[in-house]
Structure formats: C-alpha cells, structure tokens
Amino acid sequence: MKISRNPDRRRFLRTAAGVAAIPAASCTRAGRRWRFLTDEQADTIGAICDQIIPPDQDPGAVSAGVVHFIDRQLKGHYAYLQDAYIKGVVEIEQAAQEKFGKRFSALASEQQLDLLREREKTAFFRMIADHAMQGFYGDPRHGGNRDFASWKMMGIPNPPVRGRQQHDLTKS
Amino acid sequence: MALEHVNAVVIGSGAGGGIVAKELAAAGMKVALLERGRWISPYECAKDDLRNQRTSVLGASFGPDDEERNPRVKVEKDGSEQIVYPSRGAYNNNAMCVGGGTASYGAMAWRFMPQDFRLKTTYGAVEGSTLEDWPITYDDLEPFYEQAEYEIGVSGDVVPDPFKGPRRKPLPMPPLPPNREYAVLRPAALRLGLHPFDIPMLRNSVPYGGRQACMRCRWCVGFACEVNAKCGTQNTVIPAALASGNCELRTEAIVKEIVLDAGGKARGVKYIDEKERLREQTADVVIVSCGAIESARLLLNSKSRLFPNGIGNNHDWVGRNLQGHAYTGANGLMPFDCYDDVGPGAGVAICDYNHGNKGLVGGGMLCNEFIRLPYQFLGRMPPWIPAWGKEHKDFVRTWYRRAVNVQGPVQEMPVFHARVEADPKVKDYWGVPVARMSGNKHPHTLEIADFMSRRAEEWLKEAGATRTWRRVPGDDLSAGQHQAGTCRMGNDPKTSVVDKHCRVHDVDNLYVVDASVHVTNGGFNPVLTIMAIAYWASHHLLKARS
Numbered sequence: 001m002k003i004s005r006n007p008d009r010r011r012f013l014r015t016a017a018g019v020a021a022i023p024a025a026s027c028t029r030a031g032r033r034w035r036f037l038t039d040e041q042a043d044t045i046g047a048i049c050d051q052i053i054p055p056d057q058d059p060g061a062v063s064a065g066v067v068h069f070i071d072r073q074l075k076g077h078y079a080y081l082q083d084a085y086i087k088g089v090v091e092i093e094q095a096a097q098e099k100f101g102k103r104f105s106a107l108a109s110e111q112q113l114d115l116l117r118e119r120e121k122t123a124f125f126r127m128i129a130d131h132a133m134q135g136f137y138g139d140p141r142h143g144g145n146r147d148f149a150s151w152k153m154m155g156i157p158n159p160p161v162r163g164r165q166q167h168d169l170t171k172s
Numbered sequence: 173m174a175l176e177h178v179n180a181v182v183i184g185s186g187a188g189g190g191i192v193a194k195e196l197a198a199a200g201m202k203v204a205l206l207e208r209g210r211w212i213s214p215y216e217c218a219k220d221d222l223r224n225q226r227t228s229v230l231g232a233s234f235g236p237d238d239e240e241r242n243p244r245v246k247v248e249k250d251g252s253e254q255i256v257y258p259s260r261g262a263y264n265n266n267a268m269c270v271g272g273g274t275a276s277y278g279a280m281a282w283r284f285m286p287q288d289f290r291l292k293t294t295y296g297a298v299e300g301s302t303l304e305d306w307p308i309t310y311d312d313l314e315p316f317y318e319q320a321e322y323e324i325g326v327s328g329d330v331v332p333d334p335f336k337g338p339r340r341k342p343l344p345m346p347p348l349p350p351n352r353e354y355a356v357l358r359p360a361a362l363r364l365g366l367h368p369f370d371i372p373m374l375r376n377s378v379p380y381g382g383r384q385a386c387m388r389c390r391w392c393v394g395f396a397c398e399v400n401a402k403c404g405t406q407n408t409v410i411p412a413a414l415a416s417g418n419c420e421l422r423t424e425a426i427v428k429e430i431v432l433d434a435g436g437k438a439r440g441v442k443y444i445d446e447k448e449r450l451r452e453q454t455a456d457v458v459i460v461s462c463g464a465i466e467s468a469r470l471l472l473n474s475k476s477r478l479f480p481n482g483i484g485n486n487h488d489w490v491g492r493n494l495q496g497h498a499y500t501g502a503n504g505l506m507p508f509d510c511y512d513d514v515g516p517g518a519g520v521a522i523c524d525y526n527h528g529n530k531g532l533v534g535g536g537m538l539c540n541e542f543i544r545l546p547y548q549f550l551g552r553m554p555p556w557i558p559a560w561g562k563e564h565k566d567f568v569r570t571w572y573r574r575a576v577n578v579q580g581p582v583q584e585m586p587v588f589h590a591r592v593e594a595d596p597k598v599k600d601y602w603g604v605p606v607a608r609m610s611g612n613k614h615p616h617t618l619e620i621a622d623f624m625s626r627r628a629e630e631w632l633k634e635a636g637a638t639r640t641w642r643r644v645p646g647d648d649l650s651a652g653q654h655q656a657g658t659c660r661m662g663n664d665p666k667t668s669v670v671d672k673h674c675r676v677h678d679v680d681n682l683y684v685v686d687a688s689v690h691v692t693n694g695g696f697n698p699v700l701t702i703m704a705i706a707y708w709a710s711h712h713l714l715k716a717r718s
Contacts, residue, residue: 051560051561052560052561053560053564053565054561054562054565056562056565058565058569073230076230077230077231077259113561120559129559129560130229132560133547133550134222134229134230134547137221137546137547137549137568138221138222138546138547139220139221139222141220142222142230150546150568151546153568154546154568154569154573155511155572155573156511156513156546156572157513160389160390160513
C-alpha cells in the first residue's frame with residue numbers, strides 16, 4: 001500500500017476497518033495486481049486510457065497509474081459503476097474481434113482510434129475518459145498521477161512553496 | 173429523558189445559523205445549535221484535488237459524506253427524474269458541517285448594491301419571473317454588513333469601486349498583495365475605462381481575530397484552510413457562542429420536523445441525535461438556517477392541522493423561486509505565464525456591469541477566478557480542442573500556466589416553477605421525505621449571461637489574450653452553493669413566506685435565517701448578505717423579545 005502524503009484520518013480509519021472486516025478476502029487476493037479488475041479487463045482499460053492520454057515526452061495514462069486509479073475507485077467511490085465498466089469492456093472487445101480479429105490492446109493505434117471514435121459519444125467512453133483524466137491529473141493519493149507525472153508536465157511547483165507572497169508586485 | 177427547555181433552537185450552523193446562535197447566546201438566551209454534520213478541523217484540509225467541496229467526484233468532504241443516506245430527487249425538463257447523491261452535480265450540494273458552506277468557501281465577501289434590493293422598481297416587471305423588490309433596503313442592512321465584516325473578518329479594498337453602496341467604515345483588513353493575474357488584468361481594466369478593485373474576502377490578509385494570515389496556497393475554495401486564515405462561522409462566532417456559556421452545539425443532529433402547539437406556535441423540534449435516538453427539543457423560538465434547499469424541505473415536512481401543506485406554506489410559496497447564480501465568463505490564452513502558484517488566485521473585480529446594461533435587468537460582478545487545480549482546468553478547455561487524445565494533452569501542457577479565466581455570477585430572474593418540494597416517494601435513511609428539485613432558469617438570465625461573457629472576453633483581450641472563448645451557462649436549474657430564494661421575504665403573506673425580520677408569517681416564534689429569504693440573489697456571491705441578514709434578524713428578534 002502506498003503511503004499517502006497527507007492522510008485523512010477518517011478515511012484511514014474507514015479503510016482500516018474495511019481491511020479488518022474482510023481478512024479472508026484479503027488473503028485470497030494476495031499476489032493479485034488488481035482489487036477489482038481481471039488482468040484482461042485491466043489490459044483493455046489501459047489500452048483505452050493510453051489513447052485518451054497518450055504517452056509522449058511525458059508519461060501517458062498507463063505509466064502514470066491511471067488503471068490503478070480506476071481499479072481502486074471501482075472498489076471505492078465508483079463501486080456503483082462496476083457493471084458499466086464490465087459491460088463497456090466486453091462490448092469494445094467484441095467489436096475489436098469482429099472488426100479486426102484481435103484483442104483491443106493488440107490492435108494498431110489507428111485501429112484502436114477507429115473503435116474509440118465510433119464510441120466517443122457513448123456513456124461508457126465519456127465515463128472512462130473522465131476517470132482517466134481524474135487519475136492522470138488528480139491527486140496521487142488515489143492511485144494515479146504516479147510521481148506527480150501530470151503536475152510536472154504542467155509545471156506546477158511540487159511540493160508547493162508555502163507562505164509565499166508577491167511583495168515584488170505592487171499595484172500599478 | 174426529556175431535554176431541558178431552551179430559549180432558542182437554531183437548526184443549522186452555517187453562515188446564518190452560526191451568527192444567530194452567537195447573537196442570541198451573547199444576549200443571554202439559552203441556545204441549542206443543531207447541526208447535521210461534523211465539526212471539521214483545519215487539520216482535515218487534506219488538499220485532495222478530487223475529494224473536496226468544489227470538485228467532489230470522489231466525495232464531498234464537507235458533507236453530506238454518507239452518500240446513500242442523503243439522496244435527493246432531481247426532475248429534468250422532460251419530466252424524467254433521478255435520485256441523486258451529494259458528490260454529483262445535480263444534487264446542488266452546499267455543505268453539511270459546522271460552519272456550513274463557510275468552512276470551505278472561496279470567501280468572497282460582497283455587499284449587494286442598493287439597486288439589488290429594488291430590482292422591480294429599477295427595471296420593471298419581467299414576464300415569466302416573480303421578480304420583486306425586497307421589503308428592506310441596502311440602508312437597512314448597512315450597519316449589519318459592517319458588523320459581519322468586522323466580526324467575521326474581511327480583507328480587500330473596495331474604495332476604488334464607484335458603484336458600491338454608501339458605507340461608514342473601510343474594511344477591517346487590507347487586501348492581499350496581488351498575484352500575476354491581478355497584475356495583468358487590473359491595468360487592462362483601467363485601459364478599458366473600467367473600475368477594478370481588490371475583491372473583499374472573508375480571509376485574513378494580516379493576523380485578525382486571533383488567527384494568522386493567509387499563506388497563499390493553491391487549495392482554497394472547496395477546502396478547509398490549513399492555517400485557519402479563512403474566516404467562517406466555525407472559527408469566529410460559533411466559538412464565541414460556545415464561550416458565552418449559553419449555547420450548546422449538538423453535531424450529527426438531524427431535524428425531522430418543527431412541532432407546533434395547539435395554538436399554532438412553534439413548540440420546538442424533533443430530531444435524531446448522534447446515537448440515532450429520536451429527541452424533542454422544546455424552545456421559545458425556533459430558527460431554521462439549513463440553506464435554501466433544506467430549510468424549505470424542513471418547513472414542507474412539518475405538517476399539522478393548521479398547516480396541512482407544511483408550515484408557513486398555506487399560500488404555496490415555500491420552496492418556490494429556487495435560484496443560485498448563472499456563472500458566466502470567458503477564458504483567454506496569454507502569450508506569457510500567468511500562473512504563479514499564489515493563492516487564492518481571485519483578486520481583482522469590476523462592478524461596472526452589475527447595473528445599467530442596456531436592455532438588461534441587472535447583471536453581475538466579474539473577477540478573475542480562483543486557482544484552477546489541474547483536474548478543474550479540464551472543465552475550462554476551449555471548444556476547438558478535442559475532449560481526449562494527443563491534442564488534448566498537448567493543450568494542457570502548453571497552456572495550463574498561460575490560461576486566464578474571468579467570470580462572475582449573474583443575478584438571476586426568479587421563477588416560480590423552480591422549486592423544492594418534499595418528494596412523495598423517496599425518503600432518506602431516517603425516513604424523512606427528501607428534497608425534490610425541479611425547474612429551469614429564466615430565459616432573460618441567459619441573455620444577461622451572454623452579455624456578461626462578452627464583457628469578460630473584452631477584458632481578457634485587452635489584457636493581451638491571443639485567443640479567447642466564452643463559457644455560458646445552460647438553462648438547467650441553478651442552486652448549488654449559492655442556493656437561495658425558497659422562503660421569500662415580503663410584506664404580503666400571500667406572496668412571501670417570512671416578514672422583513674425573517675419571521676414566518678402566521679407563526680410568530682418561527683424564523684428562517686439563511687439565503688432562503690433572499691428575494692433576489694444579487695450579482696454577487698451571497699454569503700456576506702446572509703451574514704448581514706442574520707445579524708439584522710437577530711437584532712429584531714432580541715428587540716421583539718425585550
């Protein structure tokens with residue numbers, strides 16, 4: 001478990017209580033990479049997210065931990081969206097097979113973009129695009145934005161300088 | 173065990189309730205202050221970009237934090253309805269904690285302008301709107317605005333604003349030094365012949381009230397202030413109320429209904445305490461300060477023989493005229509960095525377009541926006557950039573530090589059909605019918621918004637923006653953190669809910685003291701007006717009692 005920079009006590013307690021309540025489940029999960037997703041689902045979601053926020057001179061969605069973010073939220077605040085994710089992944093994998101005969105993640109970038117552009121207006125795509133943005137641009141404590149990847153990219157001072165005043169700027 | 177009778181029970185500890193509790197307690201009345209939420213300390217600031225009161229995609233950290241227990245129903249234009257939860261936009265959440273919205277707000281401290289209290293007289297009636305004058309004037313409230321500014325604490329410099337109402341005293345604290353956006357926007361406004369000045373803020377710019385000054389971090393609106401420099405009721409009047417020895421604050425107390433006696437006077441309230449026990453608190457006076465949505469809901473859920481449709485609602489005005497602010501403005505791309513990471517970000521405003529706009533009823537203030545945290549920034553992308561992919565990422569990388577946002581709250585035209593009801597089917601965890609919200613903005617509100625966004629765009633262009641785009645609101649219901657209007661103040665009991673001293677018509681010991689009583693909501697953030705009205709109502713309540 002990653003140590004959060006700024007733990008909120010109440011959430012910590014809630015998490016701690018949750019862990020205590022399901023010891024058996026945690027044991028069977030030992031060694032698994034994901035809390036909710038299967039490896040196949042995570043693979044598809046990663047491929048989609050890397051099109052939404054592609055890697056270039058800066059990290060893309062997957063290397064910034066966006067899949068971890070989504071996986072974690074699907075066992076947390078977004079638990080109510082579990083079905084939507086499973087269905088969305090199944091649908092796009094079926095389309096990948098029908099159209100190109102391969103898994104989505106194995107397709108060429110242009111083929112992936114074809115399938116995603118067709119789905120741009122669907123509820124599933126909008127949802128995953130928004131969640132990818134949250135994972136990439138949001139606070140790292142939620143599993144994404146690994147090593148402050150997006151904040152570095154945007155030039156946001158980290159850690160912030162506290163107590164700074166702009167005394168050199170005076171009213172014109 | 174029966175609870176000891178008190179002189180006053182105040183429901184809700186936000187901008188309105190916190191002040192009333194303190195004023196009454198300081199005058200020697202025994203007060204029970206009931207709050208649904210918890211007391212959140214500055215140490216819980218958390219600085220979590222995705223879980224705060226402005227961006228609540230992963231939860232509303234200032235409550236209601238238990239989503240499932242606190243649903244509401246939102247009715248869409250086509251009649252469809254959905255159950256909504258606090259972390260989602262359609263819920264129109266404000267906050268649920270000690271201090272209410274003041275614990276996490278951006279803290280702009282505006283006085284409404286004299287014309288804002290007399291819109292109908294100034295502009296005439298507006299078709300399809302319940303536009304009306306307030307039964308009180310700016311002059312009535314002026315001493316109480318001043319009291320709020322000094323007791324809660326306001327910094328800023330409004331002297332250069334020629335449009336403001338008369339005032340006896342300057343603000344108690346100077347403005348914070350300008351940040352880079354301010355330094356770019358202020359001269360541009362002057363070149364346009366406008367009248368820029370330093371936004372009044374309920375934020376310490378120097379040590380005040382026993383608390384330190386703002387340290388200028390980027391996590392301001394939506395967060396508790398880590399160094400307690402933001403001034404809310406939770407760190408000013410509520411501690412003072414408790415220190416008087418006359419006020420007891422009970423958190424996690426969920427009021428179900430107001431109880432009347434046989435004669436039609438309020439006897440007290442029934443509430444569920446933190447151990448989920450049903451309690452009854454009797455009181456001489458009951459003050460409802462739950463915010464425009466929950467105050468209306470509580471009145472509507474308090475039914476009796478005399479008030480079969482909810483207390484104070486015999487003329488069907490409770491819950492009506494729900495309004496907030498149609499936020500409008502523009503974004504601009506500058507040829508140089510404007511982001512200097514110096515919070516709170518918002519600093520310079522103009523009131524040139526609040527009134528006197530040709531063909532328009534009112535208008536609104538314009539100012540630069542608070543610091544846009546990275547995920548918030550994505551909500552302000554230009555229309556020519558795709559919503560995802562390489563171009564989207566490129567844009568964020570290139571322009572985040574160079575994008576400036578000017579925006580402001582449009583004074584809305586109140587509409588009768590924008591309303592809160594008690595839902596006939598859906599109940600909360602405690603079995604109380606939830607708030608059901610329906611209605612839309614008045615078309616003229618959108619016309620004003622369109623005009624204002626163009627003025628914002630001009631300002632940005634003059635400041636050097638090479639490319640700009642406007643951001644105008646849709647016509648869906650607005651309420652949110654600026655929610656107001658549902659228990660209108662007026663002299664005629666047939667067309668209003670409370671009198672000019674916030675007392676419910678027909679129930680002479682029941683008051684509503686929050687933005688519910690606003691007849692119109694100003695072209696400004698409403699909190700200082702809520703505070704001034706709380707002092708005004710307390711003053712008259714105490715006067716009537718003595």
